[in-house]
Amino acid sequence: MSGSYPVGQVARLAKVTVRTLHHYDEIGLLTPSTRSHAGHRRYSDADLDRLQQIRFYRELGFPLEEIAVLLDDPASDPQEHLRRQHGLLTERITKLQEMATAVETAMEARRMGINLTPEEKFEVFGDHDPDQYEDEVKERWGDTEAYAESRRRAASYTKEDWQRITGAMDALHTRMADLMDAGTPAASPEAMDTAEEHRLLIADSYCACPHELHVCFGAMYVDDPRFTATYDAIRPGLAVYLRDAIVANAARQGS
Numbered sequence: 001m002s003g004s005y006p007v008g009q010v011a012r013l014a015k016v017t018v019r020t021l022h023h024y025d026e027i028g029l030l031t032p033s034t035r036s037h038a039g040h041r042r043y044s045d046a047d048l049d050r051l052q053q054i055r056f057y058r059e060l061g062f063p064l065e066e067i068a069v070l071l072d073d074p075a076s077d078p079q080e081h082l083r084r085q086h087g088l089l090t091e092r093i094t095k096l097q098e099m100a101t102a103v104e105t106a107m108e109a110r111r112m113g114i115n116l117t118p119e120e121k122f123e124v125f126g127d128h129d130p131d132q133y134e135d136e137v138k139e140r141w142g143d144t145e146a147y148a149e150s151r152r153r154a155a156s157y158t159k160e161d162w163q164r165i166t167g168a169m170d171a172l173h174t175r176m177a178d179l180m181d182a183g184t185p186a187a188s189p190e191a192m193d194t195a196e197e198h199r200l201l202i203a204d205s206y207c208a209c210p211h212e213l214h215v216c217f218g219a220m221y222v223d224d225p226r227f228t229a230t231y232d233a234i235r236p237g238l239a240v241y242l243r244d245a246i247v248a249n250a251a252r253q254g255s
Helices: 007-014 018-026 045-059 064-072 078-111 118-125 134-141 145-156 159-181 189-205 211-223 225-234 238-254
Strands: 041-043
Touching: 007 018, 007 041, 007 045, 018 045, 041 045, 045 064, 064 078, 159 189, 159 225, 159 238, 189 211, 189 238, 211 225, 211 238, 225 238
Parallel strands: none
Antiparallel strands: none
């Protein structure tokens, strides 16, 4: 297009407000080349070119005062402006790529974790924080397929899924504790069957759990004081009883 343009048309073309153009005029950043007989601003093609430069630098975060210095520098010709803009855009693209990578990393971490709000975590897990020992677990098991699989599954679970899983596990622990209180031997069919349900629940909810891995879990319930405290809080002695039932169940499967 060529000619002279009223302020409203320029505002629409440049996607800025008329008030912005008035402000640029008032501070001397973009003064229209002419005015109509009625005193209205009229912008030339050269004015539109300057406005394009202003918008570019504004998009990159330059303050208006610095933009004025850049545009009015007698040593800067149009080619110099293009070179400067190319350099600035290259820097901006690099920065945006770094930001995108950081965001993707955060998204992946979020996807691979328990995707619940703090309130939902409390609603599902109570005082137990499922992320409390995450760094330790990752250090010990992070290179195993079981760990990767459990994280993939956890990423897809909703609050309702976690409520279902924790409810099923709590019910199973209560049943195991009731067997213990009734004096049922850990190697009895009832206790071993409950241990097998425990293994299958892990397999269905977290990761593949062959009997060998289940035995490792059972040992951890007793050897790690934190796990022992968790199970013994349900019923004193439950950690050892559950471990023994798991071992007996694995031996039964191997016999």
